[in-house]
Amino acid sequence: xxxxxxxxxxxxxxxxxxxxxxxxxxxxxxxxxxxxxxxxxxxxxxxxxxxxxxxxxxxxxxxxxxxxxxxxxxxxxxxxxxxxxxxxxxxxxxxxxxxxxxxxxxxxxxxxxxxxxxxxxxxxxxxxxxxxxxxxxxxxxxxxxxxxxxxxxxxxxxxxxxxxxxxxxxxxxxxxxxxxxxxxxxxxxxxxxxxxxxxxxxxxxxxxxxxxxxxxxxxxxxxxxxxxxxxxxxxxxxxxxxxxxxxxxxxxxxxxxxxxxxxxxxxxxxxxxxxxxxxxxxxxxxxxxxx
Numbered sequence: 485x486x487x488x489x490x491x492x493x494x495x496x497x498x499x500x501x502x503x504x505x506x507x508x509x510x511x512x513x514x515x516x517x518x519x520x521x522x523x524x525x526x527x528x529x530x531x532x533x534x535x536x537x538x539x540x541x542x543x544x545x546x547x548x549x550x551x552x553x554x555x556x557x558x559x560x561x562x563x564x565x566x567x568x569x570x571x572x573x574x575x576x577x578x579x580x581x582x583x584x585x586x587x588x589x590x591x592x593x594x595x596x597x598x599x600x601x602x603x604x605x606x607x608x609x610x611x612x613x614x615x616x617x618x619x620x621x622x623x624x625x626x627x628x629x630x631x632x633x634x635x636x637x638x639x640x641x642x643x644x645x646x647x648x649x650x651x652x653x654x655x656x657x658x659x660x661x662x663x664x665x666x667x668x669x670x671x672x673x674x675x676x677x678x679x680x681x682x683x684x685x686x687x688x689x690x691x692x693x694x695x696x697x698x699x700x701x702x703x704x705x706x707x708x709x710x711x712x713x714x715x716x717x718x719x720x721x722x723x724x725x726x727x728x729x730x731x732x733x734x735x736x737x738x739x740x741x742x743x744x745x746x747x748x749x750x751x752x753x754x755x756x757x758x759x760x761x762x763x764x765x766x767x768x769x770x771x772x773x774x775x
Contacts, residue, residue: 493511493512495754498614508617556588578685602634612644649765650764680706703735735768
């Protein structure tokens with residue numbers, strides 16, 4: 485069977501140990517904070533906890549998409565090794581990275597006509613994207629070739645659900661996700677929004693609840709509401725968080741008690757998505773019959 489590599493972006497928020505163990509190729513969206521750029525082409529790095537502390541202290545980061553040159557550089561190395569590529573893409577509705585990667589893939593198909601490059605727009609991000617990568621790794625380990633894996637991805641990506649809540653609406657307002665009035669009123673009276681990535685891959689509000697505890701409970705409620713016949717597909721709890729591990733663990737425990745799912749993948753929301761979601765964000769990913 486022809487060897488292939490699974491690639492994705494750092495926006496999938498996969499744990500580093502998972503990436504290394506399974507040799508996942510990563511394309512990096514970068515971000516700029518206080519005039520310094522962090523990312524694939526920069527020597528600058530900082531711990532994610534420090535990133536969130538700086539946001540709490542008032543820093544306002546800005547993100548930049550993957551550019552075609554970076555994608556060409558990363559992909560070419562695999563192609564030169566004789567490997568095909570299956571790329572699990574961050575939602576095109578909120579980032580131009582997917583289009584950049586498609587451009588790179590098209591150029592490289594001409595350079596390496598004997599190789600296959602599949603690029604799939606998942607229309608999700610953070611650990612919903614990571615969840616799809618995790619399942620593809622399992623499929624590959626069980627002998628699935630690139631075409632079978634890509635077919636599975638296209639079938640299951642529309643059932644990858646992501647529901648999230650944020651602690652402070654100002655970051656979503658800054659990113660154009662909510663109006664200034666909504667952000668001000670929500671902050672003033674303790675309203676916590678529950679949001680989702682919809683069928684088109686856009687982040688949209690679903691409901692508003694009062695207080696943090698209720699907003700975390702709402703994520704569980706959304707899973708119960710939307711999992712339907714896909715509940716059996718959920719053998720792992722996928723939760724990403726904006727530097728609020730205790731609440732992420734509490735949500736995982738609630739899901740275990742409700743659905744009996746014991747295995748977990750819990751990780752920070754990285755700076756790419758964290759720049760817009762802010763400290764205290766929590767996102768729950770699962771397979772659902774509906775979004």
